[in-house]
Amino acid sequence: MPEGHGGTLLMLGHGAGGDVDAPDLQAVRAAVLARGVAVALVTQPYRVAGRRAPAPAPQLDAAWLAVVARLRKVLGFTVLVVGGRSSGARVACRTARDAGAARILALAFPLHPPGKPDRSRAGELLTGLPTLVLNGAKDAFGIPSEGPDVQVRVLPGETHALSKDPAAVAAAAVDFVASPA
Template sequence: MSPTEEINTPHGPAGVDLDRPVGSPSALLVLGHGAGGGVDAPDLLALRDAALAAGLVVARVTQPYRLAGRRAPAPARQLDAAWAAVLSVLRARCPKVPLVVGGRSSGARVACRTADAVGAAGVVALAFPLHPPGRPERSRAAELPASVPTVVVNGDRDPFGIPAAAVSTVRVVTRPGERHELRKDPLGTAAVVLDWLRAGGWTRPPDRWLRRAASSDRTDEA
């Protein structure tokens, strides 16, 4: 599927699929894909739908190498530079709301590495690949930002490992029965992230009111 639009970067055009909520947005959520995958991964789509319903603008970014049809990822410095270039354009379009960045696997790593540089208020890391399978000595834990609130959602059967919440800004949620693809329960994964977005104040206030009302109704029926 072709992206909604293309944005030029130092390493070629990147693709952007942009979805806007009804009414004024509460935040901008920008998501990246895995190394050999795309922005239509089940967990990314579920998160897009949940975030849209909660009032966020959601942009899913296809890196230039994937838009060009290549599966092998570009070097990290190229991924980061292309990501930052896209974010600069998107940020100019939504200047008055907080920026939350994220993605799955390789996209999560890019979002984590660049969070400070792009001025992100928060980071969503789905299936953060702590290390290559079978190589725990090659840890990427240092890529998790220490100064930006971050939620990490990994499956308990992920062969790429599960990060530890080494600093107070990082929250790690382990999803039972899930592997790296997070395909078993994408709606549940999205719900975890939505709760974190809500706690950070990045959802639209009526979203809170509706949930409280629904909870009250269930209590009354009990």
């Protein structure tokens, strides 16, 4: 692990059309680094190749798990927290168990495609792992409900972008990510 980090690694993935420079991802990164947590911002291979459209879910998940395996080997962290924004949050949820994650941070989890609430993705949140979902109150992709292991925080005035107040996003996430348990 990088010097000064207590053995916890936060892996964050980006949204479908975005990159790891999204304001919410950068704010969370800075806040958890300040609390002694190492951070890996993961760019999916389709974005590295210059494409905007995401690969199919099995390819996204396989690429994510390959990065987990490599980081585990190189860094030797003891606690893994996985997460991301939008599509990245979905990847983190789908792979969390196989990755050996302790918990999940889901930023702007896209509950359903805009205007299509009948196509819910709520099942992806049901991992059995502690999960914190941070969504904007005006998110066109919907807002998940709380569940047995799923805590949902709705941020007033925010949309799916979570870009109005990135510091508030980070403040809502940092204790969950940096928790020793």
